[in-house]
Every structure is written in structure tokens, then in C-alpha cells.
Amino acid sequence: MQTGFVLPHGEARDAADLAALAERCGWDGFFVWEPVWGVDAWVSLTAAAMVTQRMRLGTMLTPLSRMRPWKLASETATLDRLSNGRVILAVGLGAVDTGFAAFGEVTDRKIRAELLDEGLDILTGLWGGQPFAYEGTHYRVQPTEFMPPPPPLQQPRIPIWVTGAWPAEKSMRRVLKYDGLLPQVKGEDGTMRQATAEELRAMAAYVAEHRALQTPFDIVVEGETPGDDPVAAATLLEPWAEAGATWWLEAMWQAPDLNAVRRRVEQGPPRT
Numbered sequence: 634m635q636t637g638f639v640l641p642h643g644e645a646r647d648a649a650d651l652a653a654l655a656e657r658c659g660w661d662g663f664f665v666w667e668p669v670w671g672v673d674a675w676v677s678l679t680a681a682a683m684v685t686q687r688m689r690l691g692t693m694l695t696p697l698s699r700m701r702p703w704k705l706a707s708e709t710a711t712l713d714r715l716s717n718g719r720v721i722l723a724v725g726l727g728a729v730d731t732g733f734a735a736f737g738e739v740t741d742r743k744i745r746a747e748l749l750d751e752g753l754d755i756l757t758g759l760w761g762g763q764p765f766a767y768e769g770t771h772y773r774v775q776p777t778e779f780m781p782p783p784p785p786l787q788q789p790r791i792p793i794w795v796t797g798a799w800p801a802e803k804s805m806r807r808v809l810k811y812d813g814l815l816p817q818v819k820g821e822d823g824t825m826r827q828a829t830a831e832e833l834r835a836m837a838a839y840v841a842e843h844r845a846l847q848t849p850f851d852i853v854v855e856g857e858t859p860g861d862d863p864v865a866a867a868t869l870l871e872p873w874a875e876a877g878a879t880w881w882l883e884a885m886w887q888a889p890d891l892n893a894v895r896r897r898v899e900q901g902p903p904r905t
Contacts, residue, residue, distance in 0.1 A: 666692065750772065
């Protein structure tokens, strides 16, 4: 199981400093959140790319429904080339309580799902190069010869991790088209939570049975482990690994300050 660290808050310079530290301490990936209004995720990841050599870099996560897909395609492809092919793009519908309504973003779940699907089509199409045309409900794209950028280094594409809401068939079918699963379960009240290890086992079995692509596929879970107790940390990770998880993301969303974040990064990743 690979291990990543999610920066809960901080500026771009903090991202650079902590990413460099995380790489020295043995973490496999470094991730930042993408706010509606706040420190820009892709500027932060660019800063991190400039001071690291091997770690994967990505968002946790990008709500594609409120992005211009061509802008995101530009940012991700540019960073992929800058980092020598280390970008991962994690996408989902996002949490509407993080400022969607305040800035006039779409909050309707059905429309956000449509925008996500069309955005993914455009993103992967543009990564593939010109000529590219698209006709959807929300977006229309015509081929252009005006200074097309070079493609991402990673082929056939930058890996895309997608939120899957179990047991929603449409959501899980979306996951099958891409490169990773962020396992969520939708409760009866409509709220979302991370799947349990047993639910993850069922989701992993579904992917194994239905995914036609032969490319690598990741299953990604997040949580917190005690950095000062490797045995307890390994015990926490074991059921997730057995259920099929390939990545553990250390996510200290409630960290009081960056000093606490730094201490956890320095303690190193949990190991199974």
C-alpha cells in the first residue's frame, strides 16, 4: 500500500516546504485540497513539484463541476510535464457547503453529475491532442489550431481517481472508466461518508468484475494514524489493505496548526 499526505491548510510556500519534508521522510504522495475561494491548489502543487523528485502530486479533491475543463486540462498537463509525470487528478462532485452557493456555483446534484461527466470527457479528449470536438448538454468544444499545448507525459493519460457513491450504479459505472476509486457511501439522509472496510471489499469486487480496462487501478482511503505508534498504525491499515485499498492518505483535516502537521509528516508514513 502506498502512502500519501494531505495538506489540510497552508499557503503555497508551506506546500513546498512540507512536500520536500514528506519526500525525505518516505511518503509516496502529497495532496492539497481545492477550495472554491482560497489558496490555489495548482499553484501549491507547482511549488511542491519544484522541490521534489519522486512523490506523486495531486488534489483531494477537484470538484470538476465548477471548473472550466479546458483550464483544468491546461493546468494538469502543464504540471505533469513540469513534474516529469507525477500528477494524479482526483475528482468528485465536491462538498457544496464549502462555498458553492456563495459564489453562484451549481448546487443541484444531478446537474453537477452531468457537468462532471462532460468535464471528464473534455479533459481526456484535450489531453489526447487536436483535433478534438465535443457536443454535450453543457459544453461545446470545436477543434482549434491556436497554440495547442504538448500532451501530458503520462500515457494513456494522467491517472484520474473518481469518487464512487456505493451502491449507486451510475456513480460506480463512472468509476469503471477511469483509474481509481475514492470509496464513498450515501446514507439514507443523503449525506456521504467514506466506506467501511467491509463496504470497500464489496466495491473492490464490483470493480474487479465489471471494469474492462486493463490499465492499473487504485483504491484510495483516507484517515489518521498515530505517528508515534507504528504497531497501532499498522493495525489500523491492515483491514483496508485486506479489503483492496492500494493507497492510504493521511488526512489531518482538524489539525490545529502547521506545527502539528509538520510533526506528523516527520514521523513518517504508516506501514502494514
